[in-house]
Amino acid sequence: MNLRSDADAIIKEALAAVLPDAAVKKALAGHTFPQGRIVLIAVGKAAWQMAQAVADVLGERIDAGLVITKYEHVMGEIPRVRCMEAGHPVPDENSYAATREALRLTENLTAEDTVLFLLSGGGSALFEQPLIPADELTELTHRLLASGADIVEMNTLRKRMSAVKGGRFAEHCAPAHVFSIVLSDIIGDPLDMIASGPAHPDASTAADAHAIVKKYGLHLSPTATALLDEPLPTALPNVTTQITGSVRELCTAAARAAEQRGYTPVLLTDQLDIEARAAGRFLAAIARTHAGDGASYAYIAGGETIVQLRGKGRGGRNQELALAASDGIAGLDNVAVFSIGSDGTDGPTDAAGGYVDGGTAAALARAEKSAAAALAENDAYPTLNAVGGLIKTGPTGTNVNDVAVVLIRG
Known part of the structure; x- marks a missing residue:
């Protein structure tokens, strides 16, 4: 024995059975792209593997791309795709720099263009453009981790402090179409919560956010408190999403x-x-x-x-x-x-x-x-x-x- x-x-x-390669390729096999540009943005701990699978299928059809993943998770070069590593589970300056690059790559797109957005767990820390000072966001993340808050509670707050979460990244990409392939790391596959939903409308409410703050006795700055009540996109007609893996x-x-x-x-x-x-x-x-x-x-x-x-x-x-x-x-x-x-x-x-x-x-x-x-x-x-x-x-x-x-x- x-x-x-x-x-x-x-x-x-x-683990071999849930590698994203085959699932990503299957998702692409049933999808046709307009004649415009294809910009690949891959975010998360599985971002490199997912981006490599896309590169195997689309090759030179990719005009530009970016992988944002955790330190020591890049496994090699991908043609036409820049790979950047950043902090997890707490965002760092490299997280912010990589996110700025993603926003730059997806500026001024047209309705004929496509943002191929590959998303996996870890994106909440890796993909971030904070609306509060970075050290304040870092402290909030540390307090949530230490409190025992679950991932849904954490993301309900973090998306409200961000310029790219809660559907705001997809809003930034408009009028380009966003085709999002998501590797789910949250029970029940809630798309608005996976990596805090950069390309999905928000399903939580301001009341939910205030309740979490109260539950864990968090003390937020006036700016952060005001952001709890700022509306997030409730509809994103330029987005198509496919979940793969669970x-x-x-x-x-x-x-x-x-x-x-x-x-x-x-x-x-x-x-x-x-x-x-x-x-x-x-x-x-x-x-x-x-x-x-x-x-x-x-x-x-x-x-x-x-x-x-x-x-x-x-x-x-x-x-x-x-x-x-x-x-x-x-x-x-x-x-x-x-x-x-x-x-x-x-x-x-x-x-x-x-x-x-x-x-x-x-x-x-x-x-x-x-x-x-x-x-x-x-x-x-x-x-x-x-x-x-x-x-x-x-x-x-x-x-x-x-x-x-x-x-x-x-």
């Missing part, structure tokens, strides 16, 4: 890979949105219930958990989920729990997620570490690293939420 090798194989095959596909692929290795897959949910450590404890409880059944199972949960920052350690939500499961499965030699972010980066670390099994708690004790102490300091990364529990895939080229799996070998 080698649960770790099974986990690694499931991860590899699940967390359900990731879960389905993980289930298929597990089944090929003799496990009976059980999809628990593809809409997991609770705190990471609670999810870890819940998955450990499932493992305890079924570890003695004599059968092999793979319980699968997809979605995106949240973390409340209480300490000053290093880690990410998938690492916290796995570490939180370790005490609950201690001593069960036929059980493993692992969780990964499909983009290959979990929080501000170089790990995609974490792996624990029935021997992890004992290994931590031998290393004079404890899961509880690490979680109290949000310090999952060095703790898992001490016992070989980090999962490192490198940047994957996709971004469709997270998947957590309980493996039970009968």
Whole structure:
């Protein structure tokens, strides 16, 4: 029995199944472009991979292009396309510079021109032209991350502080047509929330934004407070959108890979949105219930958990989920729990997620570490690293939420 090798194989095959290449090419196959210019703008953690797929299909038909992605996510040159890397999860000066370049490339277009807009998760930080001072926006983002606000709450506020979010980028591109291909990283695929909806009308309200400010006790400047009430586009007739990829596909692929290795897959949910450590404890409880059944199972949960920052350690939500499961499965030699972010980066670390099994708690004790102490300091990364529990895939080229799996070998 080698649960770790099974986990690694499931991860590899699940990620391969949700790479955007084939899906982007399929979206293009059914689309015709006017005779005008085609300007390619790709934004997000999967931007390079999506732009490369477009270049493979359209070639010299692309007049100009720009990729804006996370640091260390550019994998090579793309003809006629400039690649720029920027800050994530907090925007930095490179985010602002890259966004200015995108706005420049899409100025003064005509109704015969097309902006081919490729969007994936991470765009909220990477694609930004703030309407408040940059340091104020950075502080707001840090406070939202630390508060445990979910992605929808964060984007409801961030789009109102931006000249490109909440449909404003598509408005800027008019009268050119915007053909948007979106790789979804938010549960339920809400187009107005993915990367804060640069090319989609806003579905949230000013009242929603004020409620989030109140919920988390945020103190905004007068300018930021006034922006909460500024109207965003409610209709964008120059936009066509096609969604490709989702967390359900990731879960389905993980289930298929597990089944090929003799496990009976059980999809628990593809809409997991609770705190990471609670999810870890819940998955450990499932493992305890079924570890003695004599059968092999793979319980699968997809979605995106949240973390409340209480300490000053290093880690990410998938690492916290796995570490939180370790005490609950201690001593069960036929059980493993692992969780990964499909983009290959979990929080501000170089790990995609974490792996624990029935021997992890004992290994931590031998290393004079404890899961509880690490979680109290949000310090999952060095703790898992001490016992070989980090999962490192490198940047994957996709971004469709997270998947957590309980493996039970009968």
